[in-house]
Amino acid sequence: MSALLLLLADGRFPTGGHAHxxxxxxxxxxxxxxxxxxLAAFLTGRLHTTGLTAAALAAAAAAPGADPDALDGAADARTPSPALRATSRRLGRQLLRAALAAWPHPALTExxxxxxxxxxxxxxLGRTALAAGLAPADAARLAAYESVNGPATACVRLLGLDPYEVAAVLAALAPQLDTVAAEAALAAERGELxxxxxxxxxxxxxxxxxxxVRLFAS
Known part of the structure; x- marks a missing residue:
C-alpha cells in the first residue's frame, strides 16, 4: 500500500475531519x-449508502480527464440536506488547503x-488523489474508509465506548469496505455514478x- 494513501487516511492529516x-x-x-x-449497524448503513456515493464521486474525480464542475454538480444533486452540503464544502475547502501544501498541482489550483x-x-478528495499520484481505486478506498472511521471515532467521545470494541467493529467492516470501494471505482470507470x-x-x-449545544460541527 502506498505511503501516500496511508497519509491521506490518517486522522491526523489536517483536514478538520475530527470536528465532524x-x-x-x-x-x-x-x-x-x-x-x-x-454502532456497527449505523456504520454498515452509512457505508453502503452515502459511503458508496462518495467513493464513486472521489474515484471519478481522480481520473486525469475528469470534469470537476460536472462532478461537483453531481455531488450537490446527491446531497439534499443544505446542512450536509455546507459541511461537505467546508471539509472540501479544508482538505484542499492541506493538499495544496503537500502536493501543489494544477488540478488543485483550478x-x-x-x-x-x-x-x-x-x-x-479525488483531485487530491490525482495530485498525489494515486489511482481512482485508491480515492474510492479513502472515501469509503472516511465514511465509517469518522463516525466510529466520534462515538468513542460521545458514548465513552471502549476504543478496542470500536476498533473491532471497524475491523469486521473491512471486507465490506473493500467491496464498496471496488463497486464505486467500477461505477466511476463506467460513468454510472x-x-x-x-x-x-x-x-x-x-x-x-x-x-x-453540540460536541461536533456536524
Whole structure:
C-alpha cells in the first residue's frame, strides 16, 4: 500500500475531519446508536449508502480527464440536506488547503480558483488523489474508509465506548469496505455514478444544525 494513501487516511492529516461526527452525534441523541452493535449497524448503513456515493464521486474525480464542475454538480444533486452540503464544502475547502501544501498541482489550483468557498469533499478528495499520484481505486478506498472511521471515532467521545470494541467493529467492516470501494471505482470507470441515499442522515443533519449545544460541527 502506498505511503501516500496511508497519509491521506490518517486522522491526523489536517483536514478538520475530527470536528465532524458524520451524523453519529444526532444518531446517538435519537437513540439509534448506544453500544457497539448499534454502532456497527449505523456504520454498515452509512457505508453502503452515502459511503458508496462518495467513493464513486472521489474515484471519478481522480481520473486525469475528469470534469470537476460536472462532478461537483453531481455531488450537490446527491446531497439534499443544505446542512450536509455546507459541511461537505467546508471539509472540501479544508482538505484542499492541506493538499495544496503537500502536493501543489494544477488540478488543485483550478479547484481553489473555481470554488473559493469549497468544492464538495469527495471531488476534492479525488483531485487530491490525482495530485498525489494515486489511482481512482485508491480515492474510492479513502472515501469509503472516511465514511465509517469518522463516525466510529466520534462515538468513542460521545458514548465513552471502549476504543478496542470500536476498533473491532471497524475491523469486521473491512471486507465490506473493500467491496464498496471496488463497486464505486467500477461505477466511476463506467460513468454510472450511484445515488444511494440515507434519508435519516439528511433529517438528522438538519436537526443537528439547529442545536445550540453540540460536541461536533456536524
Amino acid at each position: 461526527s458524520g451524523g453519529a452525534e444526532a444518531a446517538v441523541k435519537a437513540g439509534r446508536i448506544h453500544d457497539a452493535p448499534t 479547484l481553489r480558483t473555481q470554488y473559493p468557498r469549497g468544492a464538495h469533499h469527495p471531488v476534492v 450511484p445515488a444511494a441515499s440515507a434519508p435519516l442522515l439528511d433529517i438528522h443533519a438538519e436537526q443537528h444544525s439547529t442545536w445550540k
